[in-house]
C-alpha cells in the first residue's frame with residue numbers, strides 16, 4: 674500500500690553502506706537532499722543486536738535501509754552459520770531496533786528465494802522455495818523482518834545486481850572484452866539485470882511514498898546470462914562473435930550453489946501501486962558502462 678507522498682527531507686540510516694548497493698543508496702539519498710547516516714560493517718555489525726539497537730535508537734531515523742548481507746552465494750553452501758547470521762539474525766536485529774525507534778525499514782532481498790521452476794515471471798505472491806543456503810537465509814531474513822514489523826515493513830526483492838561499487842557481471846566482462854578467445858556464458862538461466870544506481874532511486878521513492886509490503890524491483894527486460902554478456906560486449910565495442918552459449922551443466926568447475934533457471938521477477942506490486950518501472954536494462958547498462966570505461 675502507498676501512503677501520502679511526504680516530498681520531505683527525511684533522515685535515513687544505511688547498513689552495509691560500503692557494499693555495492695549501500696554505496697549507491699547512500700550517494701543517491703544524499704544527492705536527493707536527505708540526511709544520511711551510512712554505517713559500514715566496521716561501524717555496525719548488524720549481527721550484534723545490542724549494537725544495532727543502540728545505534729538505531731540513538732538517531733531514530735525516519736527510514737533504515739538494510740543493505741547489509743552475507744552475499745557470497747557459493748560460500749554460503751559450506752558456511753551455513755555465517756549465511757544465517759548475516760542474512761537472518763542481522764535482519765531480525767535491524768527490524769527489532771526499527772520497531773523500538775519507530776523507524777520504517779526497507780530490507781533488501783533476492784530472486785534466489787524462488788526455485789526457478791515457474792515458466793512465467795515470479796510475482797510477489799508466488800510461493801517461495803529456495804534452492805541454495807543463501808536463498809534459504811535470505812528468505813529467513815524476509816520472514817524475520819515481516820514477523821517483527823508486520824505490514825509496515827518494506828521488502829524489496831531484486832536480481833542480478835550490477836553497479837559501480839562492487840564486483841558484478843558488467844565489470845567482469847569489461848575486463849575480458851579486449852582479450853582473445855571465447856567468452857562462454859550460460860544460456861539456461863534467465864533474469865532481469867538490475868542496476869544499483871536505479872534501484873537506489875526506487876528505494877528513495879518507496880521511502881517517501883511509505884510503500885509497504887513485498888516489492889519486486891528490477892530493471893526491465895529479461896535475458897539469459899549469455900544474452901546479457903553479448904549486450905555488454907556489444908555496448909563496449911567488443912567482438913560479439915566471441916560470446917558463446919553453454920548450458921549450466923557445462924560450467925567448469927560446477928558452482929556449489931544451485932541457481933534458479935528462471936529468476937525473472939514481475940514488478941507487479943510496483944505496477945499496482947502506480948509506481949514507475951525502472952528503465953530497460955540496456956539503457957541502464959549504457960549509463961554504467963559510461964561510468965566504468
Ligand SMILES: NC(=O)c1ccc[n+]([C@@H]2O[C@H](COP(=O)([O-])OP(=O)(O)OC[C@H]3O[C@@H](n4cnc5c(N)ncnc54)[C@H](OP(=O)(O)O)[C@@H]3O)[C@@H](O)[C@H]2O)c1
Pocket residue numbers: 688689690691692693694695713714717718719720739740741742743744758759763781782783784811831832833834835839
Ligand atoms: N549482488 C546481487 O546480484 C544481488 C542480487 C539480488 C539481491 N541482492 C541483495 O542486495 C543487497 C545488496 O547486495 P550487494 O550486491 O550490494 O552486496 P555487497 O556488495 O556484498 O554488500 C553487502 C555489504 O554488507 C556488509 N555486511 C556483511 N555482513 C554484515 C553485517 N553482519 N553487518 C553489517 N554489514 C554487513 C558487507 O561488508 P563486508 O564486505 O565487509 O562483508 C558489504 O559491505 C543484499 O541484500 C543482497 O542479498 C544482491
